[in-house]
Amino acid sequence: MAYEYRPAWMEIDLGALTHNYKQLAKHYGGTKMCAVVKADAYGHGMIPVARKLHALGVDFFAVATIIEAQTLRSALPNVDILILGYSPVEAAEVLIEQNLIQTLYDTEQGEVFHIAGLKYGKPLRVHVKVDTGMRRLGFSADKTGIDAIEALSSLNGIAVEGIFSHFARADETDTASVHAQGQLFITVLEALSNRGMTFKLRHICNSAASARFPEYYFDMVRPGIVLYGQPPSEEVALETLGLREVMCVKANIAMVKSVSKGDGVSYGHRYHLPETMNIATIPVGYADGLLRGLSGKAHVLVGGEPCPIVGSICMDQCMVAVGEHMPKMGDEVIVMGGNAHPLVSVAAYAKALGTISYEITCQFSLRLHRRYLE
Ligand SMILES: *Cc1c(COP(=O)(O)O)cnc(C)c1O
Numbered sequence: 001m002a003y004e005y006r007p008a009w010m011e012i013d014l015g016a017l018t019h020n021y022k023q024l025a026k027h028y029g030g031t032k033m034c035a036v037v038k039a040d041a042y043g044h045g046m047i048p049v050a051r052k053l054h055a056l057g058v059d060f061f062a063v064a065t066i067i068e069a070q071t072l073r074s075a076l077p078n079v080d081i082l083i084l085g086y087s088p089v090e091a092a093e094v095l096i097e098q099n100l101i102q103t104l105y106d107t108e109q110g111e112v113f114h115i116a117g118l119k120y121g122k123p124l125r126v127h128v129k130v131d132t133g134m135r136r137l138g139f140s141a142d143k144t145g146i147d148a149i150e151a152l153s154s155l156n157g158i159a160v161e162g163i164f165s166h167f168a169r170a171d172e173t174d175t176a177s178v179h180a181q182g183q184l185f186i187t188v189l190e191a192l193s194n195r196g197m198t199f200k201l202r203h204i205c206n207s208a209a210s211a212r213f214p215e216y217y218f219d220m221v222r223p224g225i226v227l228y229g230q231p232p233s234e235e236v237a238l239e240t241l242g243l244r245e246v247m248c249v250k251a252n253i254a255m256v257k258s259v260s261k262g263d264g265v266s267y268g269h270r271y272h273l274p275e276t277m278n279i280a281t282i283p284v285g286y287a288d289g290l291l292r293g294l295s296g297k298a299h300v301l302v303g304g305e306p307c308p309i310v311g312s313i314c315m316d317q318c319m320v321a322v323g324e325h326m327p328k329m330g331d332e333v334i335v336m337g338g339n340a341h342p343l344v345s346v347a348a349y350a351k352a353l354g355t356i357s358y359e360i361t362c363q364f365s366l367r368l369h370r371r372y373l374e
Helices: 014-028 038-043 046-055 066-075 089-097 107-120 143-153 176-194 207-212 346-353 357-362
Strands: 008-013 060-063 080-083 101-104 124-131 158-164 201-205 247-252 255-259 277-282 299-302 305-310 318-323 332-337 369-373
Touching: 008 014, 014 046, 014 207, 014 369, 038 046, 038 066, 038 357, 046 060, 046 066, 060 066, 066 080, 066 089, 089 107, 089 124, 101 107, 101 158, 107 124, 107 143, 107 158, 124 143, 143 158, 143 176, 176 201, 201 207, 277 332, 299 318, 332 346, 346 357
Parallel strands: 008 369, 060 080, 080 101, 101 124, 124 158, 158 201
Antiparallel strands: 008 247, 247 332, 255 277, 277 318, 299 305, 299 332, 305 318
């Protein structure tokens, strides 16, 4: 296969994934886990990641879209798959046929799903979503919303199997917002229970919340980013969980040369060498996901030492100042991840770009072949 000759690739450490899963399972103390594998498992590859987690005992997964759900269904015929996002009513039949669980947050949508379920002869499985503060999807957490949920749960064409909500600020030091949302969720559940409505699966915790607030576990937690060994934020670093980075981007050096003091490097010559030194050219660029905004702000590990990326990152390549070192063409370098060094961690890349670790792992492109390590 030609990709074996591409001197840049991504390694996905399924051993690290297993380690993270076990650490988290211990932390959650037996609470059911819904593994969030949307966006191709945050850029790690949904199918191999989900297969591994399934082998470890996970039987409930969440994705964002119906296409992701169908792809996962083709690999794992017997697991529960919750679609967290919007699916148009036209998708009803596919949802039923593929045994998918749809998030429901709108009365009209629910009524059409109900009719589709009756027509199909099998109810469409749904989890009802309540908006307790995120202001994204969900029925309002008040009488109007509760009335709507009550009305929908009497429809035979849909099977309301769960109810959930989502925290907006679980990754911050200040916990006031989490408690406000958590308490509001409890209030809604109590109001529904007073009307005789109970739900098999109640859930609200994402990674950050499930690491910190066992009082809001209910029946299930929905970790995503932590499974991949990344902290949800700088504020919630979760060092005590001992998570390991699952993703690692590697490359072989394309060329090494001595460049003179004062010479400009890369497009626009935006960087000039303060002294004569060796420059290594790495065959990874912004088309691979090494975003151009990282120019001059990130490091690459050469011979175990963090070396700065200098000059503008190109589409397919970038240049790294290796100082006195003289690595050879073909030498392996770690571009990012793999717990190799704090300066090349996903978190360091995120910080350099002023973004979050999620965006970093998600945007590495498929031009980098993924190698799965057991
Ligand atoms: C993405 C997502 C999650 C997982 O979030 P992490 O911060 O990665 O744990 C959980 N729930 C919902 C509704 C989501 O959209």
